[in-house]
Amino acid sequence: MDLNELKQAVIAGDMAGARNLTQKAIEAGIDPGTILNEALVAGMDVVGELFKANEIYVPEVLLSAKSMQQGMQLLKPLLVKGGIEPRGKVVVGTVRGDLHDIGKNLVAMMLEGAGFEIIDLGNDVAPESFVEAAAQSEASIIGMSALLTTTMYVMKETIDLLKAHGLDGKVKTMVGGAPVTQAFADEIGADGYGDDAASAVDLAKRFVGLA
């Protein structure tokens, strides 16, 4: 069976197709890790590049991510059984006082599409919750989102709290959201800034030594 068909279904945002083709690939006896990397992750890589180049926009990315998730649902139990580790664990959330989760969800889905395990804390997440979740899950990355100019400063509290717990360096922080800039990320001491969901994936890969 040709995995390229599944990869194309992910790129096209064909949810039913992605599910059926993943099932077929599993039944054909293809290694789950191979299906994940050569079809689902490879497809989302293309989607990320198209998104960064403004060739496609949020709706297309969301449909592709949902298609990838259709395949992931079938693969996940097999990956766990096969002892295939995720590329890394990422704790994500929208910061305290901010209820906007569209951007955060997009980043979470893109990261999942890149082979990361996501611990999604939702929105209105306190600095303590970020740090606690990262410590408990032994995540290597915390991703924070803010849409409001008034909530972006909460990101700094999380970064400061990580330092207070001696976790800075061990847990990398990345930040993003409409008002957030590289200069802001530098100022608050974040390890990285993602201009869009695809850049966030690049950043996470770099943090775990994959890029």
Place this chain on the structure above:
Amino acid sequence: MTELLELVELRPILGDGAMGTMLLARGLQMGDCPEAWNLDHPDVVKGIHDDYVAASCDFIETNTFGANPIKLSRFALEGKIEEIIASAVDIARRAAGERCMVAASIGPTGALLQPYGDISREKVADAFRVTARLVEKAGVDFFIVETMSDLEEAKLAIGAIKEYSRKPIVATMAFSKGAKGYRSMMGATPQQAALALVDAGAHLVGTNCCAGPLEAAEILSEMRQTTDCPLVAQPNAGLPKLEGGNAIYPETPESFAAGMEKVLAEGASIIGGCCGTTPEHIREIALLMGKC
């Protein structure tokens, strides 16, 4: 009071500036529901309206941006929506008196429509129906559907308003500039948005919550290529910068007003401000327009 649509035939109309960032400056905490202040701190909301009225604007917008059942449910306040809207309109009316018009601010639900998100079109339409019915009952002069990042959601809001009201509808969306020019979050160009919003029944279309006046002027110029509809621009006072832990919006009242002259030169029929603008910004524009 002359009707809005007659008025825009005669001269450009000046709206107010920000409500949200003004409330934050007066004690609203991050993560609080701004619309709850219509019930808990009506004096503060009225004080902001009063300052805009004193700055010589032609209309003020009610503090109802997030007053829809979907957004209010995030604060467990959906049961109070009728009181919130009634109070918001009452506060604005008392501030406006005979001096200016009152427009209802209708913002997005914050949810993504299926198939991209999890909420159905019918649920979002129903939410806007609730808001439109309550606003019409409370009595405003016109509606402003604003800060929309999804054209489909904007169309649902316009459709819901038309079911309950014959008042004029202004519809504005947020655009940002990328490698392929201006797009909404969901990828609509200003031209596509203008056409679709007019088709859906908006009487005036435009942009708000975009980076600043110069960006707004460019967006209006693109919209003008596809529609003769009167245009609207209510940009932010620039993109905020961090100074000593506070968000500082870079456009001063003077620089903002100078930028809005370019928006007027594009033929805008309604101008005003969004995030970071203050009564001083609006007064400065009023001076330029010879209103005070």
